[in-house]
Amino acid sequence: MSHTQEVKSILYLDGVSVSFDGFKALNNLSLYVNEGEMRAIIGPNGAGKTTMMDVITGKTRPDEGDVIFGGNVDLTQLDEAAIANLGIGRKFQKPTVFENQSVFDNLELALAGNRRPHENLFFKLQSDQLDHINETLKQTSLAIHRNKIAGALSHGQKQWLEIGMLLMQKPDLLLVDEPVAGMTDAETATTAELLKDIAKTRSVVVVEHDMDFVKALDCRVNVLHEGSVLAEGSLENVQANEQVIEVYLGR
Ligand SMILES: Nc1ncnc2c1ncn2[C@@H]1O[C@H](COP(=O)(O)OP(=O)(O)OP(=O)(O)O)[C@@H](O)[C@H]1O
Numbered sequence: 282m283s284h285t286q287e288v289k290s291i292l293y294l295d296g297v298s299v300s301f302d303g304f305k306a307l308n309n310l311s312l313y314v315n316e317g318e319m320r321a322i323i324g325p326n327g328a329g330k331t332t333m334m335d336v337i338t339g340k341t342r343p344d345e346g347d348v349i350f351g352g353n354v355d356l357t358q359l360d361e362a363a364i365a366n367l368g369i370g371r372k373f374q375k376p377t378v379f380e381n382q383s384v385f386d387n388l389e390l391a392l393a394g395n396r397r398p399h400e401n402l403f404f405k406l407q408s409d410q411l412d413h414i415n416e417t418l419k420q421t422s423l424a425i426h427r428n429k430i431a432g433a434l435s436h437g438q439k440q441w442l443e444i445g446m447l448l449m450q451k452p453d454l455l456l457v458d459e460p461v462a463g464m465t466d467a468e469t470a471t472t473a474e475l476l477k478d479i480a481k482t483r484s485v486v487v488v489e490h491d492m493d494f495v496k497a498l499d500c501r502v503n504v505l506h507e508g509s510v511l512a513e514g515s516l517e518n519v520q521a522n523e524q525v526i527e528v529y530l531g532r
C-alpha cells in the first residue's frame with residue numbers, strides 16, 4: 282500500500298487478522314482514521330469491534346497485518362503502557378472511576394496518573410493543570426458536581442467523568458467502546474455533543490449499537506462484520522446498503 286496519502290491518517294490498520302482457537306475474530310481488516318476525525322464503528326455482536334480496539338491498544342497481538350499510528354509507529358511492536366504513553370486513550374464500557382473520591386480528585390489523580398503513590402502525596406497542581414481540570418469539568422458537564430463523591434453520580438455522569446479522566450492525558454486518539462449503553466436519552470444526546478466537542482482537537486473512534494446516537498455523531502461510519510469492513514460511508518449511506526441491512530440493521 283502507499284505510505285504517501287494525501288490526508289494524513291493518524292491510524293491505519295492494514296490486513297489485520299486475529300484468531301482465537303482457529304476462529305477469526307478479525308479477518309484481513311483494513312481501516313484508516315484521519316487526523317482530527319471522528320469515526321463510528323457499528324456492526325453485529327461478535328463482529329470484532331472490541332477486538333479491533335484490543336489490537337490498537339496492544340491488549341491483543343494480531344497474527345497478521347500492520348497497525349500504524351501517527352504515520353510511522355508500528356503499534357504491534359509495543360506493549361499497552363507504551364501505546365497509552367504515545368497518546369492513545371481507551372474508554373472501556375464499564376466506568377472505572379474512584380467511587381470514594383470527589384469528581385475533582387478523580388481528575389487530579391488521572392492527571393498525576395503515571396506517578397508512584399508516594400509521589401502523588403506530594404503532587405502539587407500547576408496553574409495550567411488546574412485550568413485543564415476546570416476546562417474538563419465544564420466540558421463534561423460536571424462543573425457543578427466537582428466536589429461530589431464520584432460514587433454519588435448517575436451512570437451517565439460517571440461515564441463522562443471517565444472520559445474526562447482520559448482527557449487529562451491529552452490523547453491524540455481516543456477510543457470509546459459503547460459509551461451510551463445504559464444511559465437515558467438525555468444523557469445519550471449530551472454524550473454525542475461531548476464527543477463531537479472532543480473530536481475538534483483530536484481523533485475519536487466510537488463503537489456503538491445505538492443508531493440515534495451514531496446519527497447524532499454525524500460522522501463517517503464503518504460497518505464491521507465477521508472481522509472485516511462490510512461497508513464504509515455516511516450513516517445514511519451504509520443504512521441503505523443491502524448487505525448491511527441483511528446482517529445487522531434488518532434483524
Ligand atoms: N479473548 C478471546 N478469546 C476467545 N474468543 C474471543 C476473545 N475475544 C473475543 N473473542 C471472540 O471474537 C469475536 C469478536 O468479539 P468482539 O468482542 O470483538 O465482538 P464485538 O464486535 O465487540 O461484539 P459486541 O457488539 O457484542 O461487543 C466473538 O466471537 C468473541 O467471542
Ligand SMILES: [Mg+2]
Nearest residue numbers: 330331332458
Ligand atoms: Mg464489543
